[in-house]
Amino acid sequence: MGRARKDGDPLGLAGTRLSFKHGAFYYRHRDGRWERVGTDVKVAKERAALYNDPQGVYGTVAYWLDQFIVDCTARVAAGTLSARTLADYTENIVPLKAYFGAMLPEHIEPQHVQAYLDIGAKAGRPVRANREKACLSSCLSWLMRTGRTTLKVNPCMQASGTKGNPESKRERYVTHAEYIEVYEAAGTQVRLLMELTYRTLQRPESDLLGWTPAVLARDPHSGARVLSFIQGKTGMRVKIALTERLESLIHRAMGKVPVISQPLVHNRKGEGYTYSGITAMLTAAIRKVNKAREAKGLPKLESFGFRDLKGKGATDMWLAGHPIEQIQLLCGHSDKATTEKYIKARWNATAQPNETAIA
Known part of the structure; x- marks a missing residue:
């Protein structure tokens, strides 16, 4: 003793x-x-x-990253964090633990974070490194908010001097002809997700794949039939008018005997798809189209994903004269400027020269 x-x-x-x-x-x-x-x-x-600590992990970044995931899991259960964000964080902490794991949070400095970003860029994964840095930043902010660290400034923040890797905007605009070609070559469930994405402008990976017949509702004020759901990323309650086309799509997806808990986009067993799984099916449809085009001596289509159809839907609405505020509401963007950038990144109109006659 x-x-x-x-x-x-x-x-x-x-x-x-x-x-x-x-x-x-x-x-x-x-x-x-x-x-x-x-x-x-x-x-x-x-x-x-x-x-x-016999394992040598208590108090290290590796330890706190694991505790951060525990806290995030509780937030998902409480409905204050999306399951998709938790899944992203869970994936991101693996490389973060390999690099920062043995350090204490207080010992992380901006130059360490910048070195991590630079290594990611040199390894051909600049965008992935940016996402991992954002996860580390969220963890450190959590430690600071809850008094678990003596850090005063988050070393991941831009104000600390770190500079994220450049990211190119997704500018792919899928033309009507391309959409129709791939749609006709795709299977039923891919077609369904293509059109739901295009019509509703919702995120296919975090919203549409989770939709069940429960999204069908009536507006408590007008009594009109609507699609009512909470967006996974923003946590916002969104109501979309149930047009004849949308109603037809959803009733066809539900089948003759609807199962309230069954995803609208489902396989033959009634099970939902992972986003990577159904994206692979879309890619297969594009390959099928390109094989047919190649046989006819036509150029191949550039590949695209379901998220590009969200951008196509927003852009097509804008070109058709719909108010930007309506598109913003559907997309779930917090401000109009984001919606404008989102649309213009996919629409490269040719500028006309000034033809004003000089008197």
Whole structure:
């Protein structure tokens, strides 16, 4: 049994192998070495807990990333975070733990984050590195909000000097002819998701694939039939008027005997698709089209995804003269400027020269 500390242990250092002397905290390793671990008692205790932990992970970035996922899982259950965001974070922490895992959060500096981004760019994954950096930033912000760290400034934020990797805008505009060619070559479920994406402008991966017959509702104010759902990314309640075309699509998807819990886009067993799975089916339809075009001596179609059909739908509405506010509401964008950029990134109209006659 250890001896009682003469000073009564006001800092709670008992059992930590820490000592305070000469204005700083020191950790006494089992091999007899003394290591200076700073002047902040909380940071010193976390470093001591790391050294005292047999697995050597307590208090490290790896430890806190795992705790962050636990917190995010609870937020998904409470409805304050989308399941898609949790899935992204869970995927992103794997490479983050490999690079930052052994560090303490307080030891991460902007140059470390920038080095991570640069390595990602050199490895041919610049955008992926940006997403992982955003995940790390969210974790560190969570630690700061909850008082689990002495960090005062998030080293991932642009204000800290880090600069994300350049990302090119997705400018693919699918023409009507391209849409029809692929639509006719695709299977029933791919056709359904193509048209639902184009008609509703909703995110196929986080919203449409999760739709069940439960999205059918009546507006409590007007009594009109609508599609009512909460967007996975924004958490916003959205109501879309149920047009004759949409109603036909959804009733066809539900079948003669609707199952309230069955996804509208489902396989023969009534099970939903993963986004990667149904995207592969769309890609197969495009390959089928290109094979037929090649046999006719025609150029191949450039590949596209379901998200491009969301952009096509928004752009087509804009070209048809629909108010930008209506498109913004459907897309779930927080401001009109985002919607304008989203549309114009896919519509490269040819500018006309000034033909004003000079008197």
